[in-house]
Amino acid sequence: MRKVLIIGGGFAGCAAAHQLSGIENLEIDLIEKASFLGAGNKTRWYGGHPYTFGPRHFLTPYEDVFKYLNDILPINLCPEHEFLSYVEKDNDFYAYPINMQDVKNMPEFEEINNELKECKRQIKKGHIQANNLEEYWINSVGKTLYKKMIEPYNKKMWLVDDVKKIDTFKWSPKGVTIKDGPRAAWDNVYSGYPFDKNGYDHYFTYATSAINVFLNTSFEKIDIDRKTVVIDGNEKKYDIIVxxxxxDDLFSKKFGALPYLGRKLELIVLPVEEAFPKDVFFLYYTGSESFTRLVEYKKFTKHKSKNTLIGMEIPVDNGGKDYPMPFKxxxxxxxxxxxxxxNNFYSMGRAGSYLYGIDIDDCIKQSFYLKDMIKEDNFEYPVPGKQYHFPEL
Ligand SMILES: Cc1cc2nc3c(=O)[nH]c(=O)nc-3n(C[C@H](O)[C@H](O)[C@H](O)COP(=O)(O)OP(=O)(O)OC[C@H]3O[C@@H](n4cnc5c(N)ncnc54)[C@H](O)[C@@H]3O)c2cc1C
Known part of the structure; x- marks a missing residue:
């Protein structure tokens, strides 16, 4: 019997627990410092409305991930979801991703159109390489649209004074295509939310039902050579650690602390049955407001009420580890x-991979890889997920 420790009971820890409980001869402990599983994905209630900490909308391009979750927790598909972006200067909302129909209605249409044509010409010549988020967007859509919609939003989203600091995006500017008209926010993905009024909660208990769960229990430090960990003051030995x-917390920050951003969530109930236009789930604010995004929860929870609950997310540097930073x-x-x-020590999930791009579906995808790796005694860091990669050394 090999002893396994899973540190953290968020989506990644619970998904890992479920996959590993399908392997023979493992005895699995999961420790979670909070008094509940699921972290920000757990359903809370405000004024009779269900909500999570931020939207936690289930989106995935992976057929196997969708099928897996849907079999356990039926997902109510809502493929038509749209985003709108508010630009205060124009006092107008535009669809996001940006499309030509909206661009035509912008006061700077001619300037933007000329810049877009120039971008196309340069991209056709094929020499453009972006070294940071600013170059990526300017080379893709021109300066005017960038200054109007992209720069102020990213400064606020990452609390940076200069978007050039976001230097992990090595994409070619060909990546941005301005479509002719509005469309669903993402193409070719499953988009939905659990039918259950308690959202994802059932998944966390189901996924961990065959293992030992210790709530209100904190990991303190690890001794790699001796394969021991200190948990709430007690030393324990494990063969496999996930x-x-x-x-950085796993290693007591021995090389220094990694930067993260947290989020503050404000909740507002409005006395209307639905506040956002049909099919619009999110409103993004691109300007000097402190918040980045509003979400109308009932758009995906399908909660019935004469009122509606809106969540407002505000980026804060408060020690929260919600967002690993996209800095090289x-x-x-x-x-x-x-x-x-x-070998036999794995790291996954958003903070465990230190990748902002790790979402709910990636936690599940990583847990599939984890199962294969442990079955085959393989090892990779971080556990592979989506298309997000570390920069080369
Ligand atoms: C505001 C916000 C909105 C989001 N919206 C979406 C969305 O719409 N769709 C989507 O797919 N994804 C969304 N995500 C991303 C997605 O929810 C996360 O990537 C995913 O939940 C990460 O799960 P995790 O298990 O890696 O981390 P976490 O959920 O952070 O879980 C880590 C767990 O470890 C525990 N822990 C920490 N330290 C210790 C310790 N020392 N000892 C024991 N336990 C410890 C924590 O209490 C926590 O429960 C959102 C994220 C945020 C922050």
């Missing part, structure tokens, strides 16, 4: 930590 908390220097530091993981 980490889902900040990779930070990702290189995370990589240094990940490289010190020996």
């Amino acid at each position: 980490n889902t908390i900040g990779i 220097s930070a990702q290189l530091l995370a990589l240094k930590y990940l490289k010190t993981l020996p």
Whole structure:
């Protein structure tokens, strides 16, 4: 019998628990410092409305991930979801992704149109390479649209004074295509939310039903050579460790602390049955407002009420670990930590991979890989997920 420890009971920890409980001869402990599983994905209630910490809308391009979750927790599909972006200067809402129909209605249409044509010409010549988010967008859509919609939003989203600091995006500017008209926010993905009024909660209990769960229990430190961990002051030995908390926290920040951002969530009940236009789930605010996004929860929870609940997300540097930063220097530091993981020690999930792009579906996808790796005694860091990659050293 091999002893396994899973650190953290968020989506990644619970998904790992479920996959590993299908492997013979493992005895699995999961520790979670909070008094509940699921972290920000757990359903809370306000004024009789269900909500989560931020939207937690289930989106995935993966057939196997969708099928897996849908079999356990039937998903109510809502493929037509749309986003709108507010531009205060124009006092107007535009669809996001940006499309030509909206561009035609912008006061700077001619300027933007000329810049878009120039971008197309340059991209056709094929020499453009972006080194940061600013270059990526300017080379793709021109300066005017960038200054209007992209720059102020990203400054607020990442609390940076200069968008050039976001330097982990090595995409070619061909990546942005301005469509002719509005469309669903994402093409070719499953988009939905559990039918259950308690959202994802059933998944967390179901996924961990065959393992030992210790709530209100904190990981303190690890001794890699002796394969021991200290949990609430007690030393314990494990054969396999699956980490889902900040990779710097796993190693007591021995190479330095990784930067993260937290989120504050404000809740507002409005005395109308529905506040956002049909099919619009999210409103993004691109300007000087402190918040980035509003979500109308009932659009995907399908909760019935004469009122509606709106959540407002505000980026804050409050020690919260909701968002790993998209800075090359930070990702290189995370990589240094990940490289010190020996065989049979795995790290996954958003903070455990130190990748902002890890969403609910990636946590599940990573858990599939984890199962294969442990069955085959393989090892990779972080556990592979979506198309997000670390920069090369
Ligand atoms: C505001 C917000 C909105 C989001 N919206 C969406 C969305 O719409 N769709 C989507 O797919 N994804 C969304 N995501 C991303 C997605 O929810 C996360 O990527 C996913 O939940 C990450 O799960 P995790 O298990 O890696 O981390 P977490 O959920 O953070 O879980 C980590 C767990 O570890 C525990 N822990 C921490 N330290 C210790 C310790 N020392 N000892 C023991 N336990 C510890 C924590 O209490 C927590 O329960 C959103 C994220 C945020 C922050």
